[in-house]
Amino acid sequence: MIKVHHLNNSRSQRILWLLEELGIDYEIVNYERDPVTRLAPATLKAVHPLGKSPVITDGDLVVAESGAIIEYIVHKYGNGRLLPATDLPTYIKYLQWMHFSEGSAMLPLLLALYVGKLGDAGAPLKPRITSEIDNHLRYLEAELGCNDYLLGAELTAADIQVSFVVEVADARNLLDDYVNLSRYAERIHSRPAYIRALERGGPYRLGA
Amino acid sequence: MIKVHHLNNSRSQRILWLLEELGIDYEIVNYERDPVTRLAPATLKAVHPLGKSPVITDGDLVVAESGAIIEYIVHKYGNGRLLPATDLPTYIKYLQWMHFSEGSAMLPLLLALYVGKLGDAGAPLKPRITSEIDNHLRYLEAELGCNDYLLGAELTAADIQVSFVVEVADARNLLDDYVNLSRYAERIHSRPAYIRALERGGPYRLGA
Structure with missing residues (x-):
């Protein structure tokens, strides 16, 4: 087991x-x-x-x-x-999301967490960190669009991999400007x- | 093309x-x-x-x-x-390396890069960053062992994915204590x- x-x-x-x-x-x-x-x-x-x-x-x-x-x-x-359709463009998107989460999006969120521990001493890095967090959330928001899930109407394993990014952003109160992502978080959290x-x-x- | x-x-x-x-x-x-x-x-x-x-x-x-x-x-x-043997444990190792590089090992190296820009103001974070860089390099060093490449005698795509970690560590002069990784970097760099x-x-x- x-x-x-x-x-x-x-x-x-x-x-x-x-x-x-x-x-x-x-x-x-x-x-x-x-x-x-x-x-x-x-x-x-x-x-x-x-x-x-x-x-x-x-x-x-x-x-x-x-x-x-x-x-x-x-x-x-x-x-x-929980796998996507097998056509190549969809499968490539799936692969990208599997890598995007930890390989791209988490970096600025974790930088914010670490540099936040420095208080005011970390201020010089904040504009860059904030703009990189925005860059990744804006991309996610646009790619999600009006779909229920990242690859369309159905949940796939890519959503499970990416969910942590959305939850960390939510815990930092960053989702207010991202309507699609806010609804996406609610949709995920209401799944049995x-x-x-x-x-x-x-x-x-x-x-x- | x-x-x-x-x-x-x-x-x-x-x-x-x-x-x-x-x-x-x-x-x-x-x-x-x-x-x-x-x-x-x-x-x-x-x-x-x-x-x-x-x-x-x-x-x-x-x-x-x-x-x-x-x-x-x-x-x-x-x-x-450039793909590994198809037995399950080897394939899982391959998958792990594909995710380890950007999903795990790069974080402390990039933290060092960013926090380094703060000079002395970043000092409180340095012990943690250093120990996490060591953690990942020690793991890589042990897993590589005496093998030429991560999955054995032959180069696979996992080595190409992980090579950037080794090169960033090398650029920070961190490989002196890691004999296997130093030789691995030389081995990679001498490939035609x-x-x-x-x-x-x-x-x-x-x-x-």
């Missing part, structure tokens, strides 16, 4: 959501952030040397990196569900599988 | 290298960073709304995100070359296809 090594308030929430969408049986192994540093505990290093979350184990197999975990689960257990994942994973609250 | 929208001293260098490894005909469209801000020029936004490099066009298709570009080129034009890519793409120098 798949074990999700689940750190509270982290990217592993989206793996729980994915597993609930697919109706796959899984087990949660819980880890708590250090209350002061907000870092993952050292015990996660025993599962995978990077000591980060999410990581899953499936028998002897250990899989790290959100994008790889999602692709593994969908392709091994999805029976074609998302709600079940929250119930099993425990409260999920991202600090700003 | 594939057009590589190529920004000097950027991640697009690895796309040129990939194309040279596969012996695929391609065209380079050059873009220069702003000499003061080091940012990509606004003209890249006409190719893809994020305005970043790399981006490729192949007929009507526009592909952004390094990982997606590499996967697209290898799967469409590679005829099986890498040298041809440098000749076509122009000088490649990452600022520290």
Whole structure:
């Protein structure tokens, strides 16, 4: 059975959501952030040397990196569900979203988080960070347009990978100017599988 | 024909290298960073709304995100070359490396770059940034071990995706303690296809 090594308030929430969408049986192994540093505990290093979350184990197999975990689960257990149409332009968009989330959009959001800890000393970097966050959210907003999900009317694994970006932006109160993204967040959060994942994973609250 | 929208001293260098490894005909469209801000020029936004490099066009298709570009080129034009063995654990490792580079390892290296611009004002963040850079380089060093390439004796697309991490670390003079990674960088840089890519793409120098 798949074990999700689940750190509270982290990217592993989206793996729980994915597993609930697919109706796959899984087990949660819980880890708590250090209350002061907000870092993952050292015990996660025993599962995978990077000591980060999410990581899953499936028998002897250990899989790290959100994008790889999602692709593994969908392709091994999805029976074609949560994948996009197979025409090349759609598949390329799917691939881009799988990489966009952690490879592009999270950087300025995480810079804001880190540099924010410096208070006024970080001010020289803020205009650049803000404009890069806007750049990525504006792109997401335009690509989503009036569609329910990133690739059209149906949820795909790309939405699950990208959801964390939207949630971090929301936790920083950045979605007011992005009507499509605000509705998208609500749409995601009202899905029964998302709600079940929250119930099993425990409260999920991202600090700003 | 594939057009590589190529920004000097950027991640697009690895796309040129990939194309040279596969012996695929391609065209380079050059873009220069702003000499003061080091940012990509606004003209890249006409190719893809994020305005970043790399981006490729192949007929009507526009592909952004390094990982997606590499996967697209290898799967469409590679005829099986530069892909790993097909057993599941090896394929999962390949997938992880494709996501590890931009999704994990680049974050602390880019934090160091940005926070470095603050001078002494950024000092409170440096211990955490340094330990996270070490965490990722130590992992890479251990996983590479005595192998020539990440997945064994042969170069795969995962090496091309991860090479940028090693080069950014090298530009910051961080490889002295990592013997395997130092040799890996030399091994990559002595490949004829890498040298041809440098000749076509122009000088490649990452600022520290």
